[in-house]
Amino acid sequence: MNSEFPYEKLFWQQFEDLTIKVCQNILGIGAKKFANGKDGGRDSRFTGKSERFPSSSEPWNGKWIIQAKHTEVNTASCSDTDFSGGSKSSTVSKEIVRLKRLMTEDPFDNYLLFTNRKNPANKDHEIITRIKNEVGISNVDVIGKEQLGTYITDEIADQFDLKKYILPFRFYEKDIQEVILLFHNQQASIAIDTSEITGKFDHLSKKDKNNLNRLTEGYFKYIKSHSLQHFAKIESFLKDPRNLHYANFYNNTISDLQGKIIIKRSDFAAFDEVIEHVSSIILESNFEKLKDYRRLIRVFVHFMYWQCDIGAKE
Numbered sequence: 136m137n138s139e140f141p142y143e144k145l146f147w148q149q150f151e152d153l154t155i156k157v158c159q160n161i162l163g164i165g166a167k168k169f170a171n172g173k174d175g176g177r178d179s180r181f182t183g184k185s186e187r188f189p190s191s192s193e194p195w196n197g198k199w200i201i202q203a204k205h206t207e208v209n210t211a212s213c214s215d216t217d218f219s220g221g222s223k224s225s226t227v228s229k230e231i232v233r234l235k236r237l238m239t240e241d242p243f244d245n246y247l248l249f250t251n252r253k254n255p256a257n258k259d260h261e262i263i264t265r266i267k268n269e270v271g272i273s274n275v276d277v278i279g280k281e282q283l284g285t286y287i288t289d290e291i292a293d294q295f296d297l298k299k300y301i302l303p304f305r306f307y308e309k310d311i312q313e314v315i316l317l318f319h320n321q322q323a324s325i326a327i328d329t330s331e332i333t334g335k336f337d338h339l340s341k342k343d344k345n346n347l348n349r350l351t352e353g354y355f356k357y358i359k360s361h362s363l364q365h366f367a368k369i370e371s372f373l374k375d376p377r378n379l380h381y382a383n384f385y386n387n388t389i390s391d392l393q394g395k396i397i398i399k400r401s402d403f404a405a406f407d408e409v410i411e412h413v414s415s416i417i418l419e420s421n422f423e424k425l426k427d428y429r430r431l432i433r434v435f436v437h438f439m440y441w442q443c444d445i446g447a448k449e
Contacts, residue, residue, distance in 0.1 A: 140284060140297040142251035143207045150205035153295050154249045155179060157286045158201060162188050166201065176233050178202060180243075195274050197244030200237070202230065204250040209419040212253040213279055219262050227262055234270045245274040254279020299402045299412075306391040308417045310384035315417075315428060315435055317381055318372050325368045341441070345406075348446040354407040361430075362437035369438050389444045396445055406446060410436050413445075 142150060151169040158166035158179065163186030169177045179201040185194040204218075204226060213219055218226045234246065246266065259277050266275045278286075292298050345355055373382045396409060403409050414433045418425050425432065439445045 140287060140292065142280060143209045145205070145295065147205040149295060150251060151177070151203045153291070154201065154203040156291050156294065157283065160288065160291070161286050162186065169203065189276065195245045198242070199245045199247070200243050201247045202249065204248065206252060210422050212255065213250065213262060213277065214255055214258045218252060219258060227265065231266060231269050238270055238272070246272055247276050247278060249278045249283065251280045251283065254281060304395050304399050304412065305416065306388065306395055308420050311388040311417055311435065312421055312425060314381045314384050315431055317378070318369065319428060319431055321372060322368055325371055344443065344446065344448065348406040350406040358437045358441065362434040365434045366438050366441060369435065389439065392445050410440060
């Protein structure tokens, strides 16, 4: 259905539940909830014949083991060395050791590894071949996020609330990324009495705005403790004539965002979720460049809200 569902937003337990739901849907057999095994792994195990996996004409049969490996990193790939590298510490290497032990204790016929990582075709073939050869099993498949997306029905997407964060919310995040990076480089040289101006910010009444946007009290306290002390420097930075080009970037981002938020606001229970989602998009679209600026990204989005640049005002 959609390979862009935000599986990284799920907790690992939810991803396991999602995997079981997909298995029940595509295998047509009684896949059971993941449970701790004697070897320390968490598997779903059962015996039976698939109705239509890998196809209805040649279904797999026998004892099954299903594994789910979840990551919170949107850009993660099965090609990453920590997942499929040859070292003993990689996910696949450790899984092979575990599967070989299981095979001697209680032989099985079919192994499915579900992950929300991207799964390039060449790496998919390499991982499957390695598991087959080293474990001594014929039926192996790795279900990456692309293939997993084809198994997600509307019912499953609704059950796990996966439609909330899909592409219609996208905006041109490159502008604000440039603003954040330049601010990071300049902030040490911005001479300003932050205590005086922070006090001015702190005494602005936000109660009505928070109620209007359904921002929770707990998240508002988080904004104040996490980000408020930076707002004076951001304001000074954006008003500096030398930064006019980047102030335009900021304003373009605000224009894009406000339109998207108006359209998609009903998809989010609290405005806390809107802020966190916007922060995630900014980070994940260029994770390698911005991973060290995660805190500052959230500070900027908090500033947007505090300044009434995003969210309802009346």
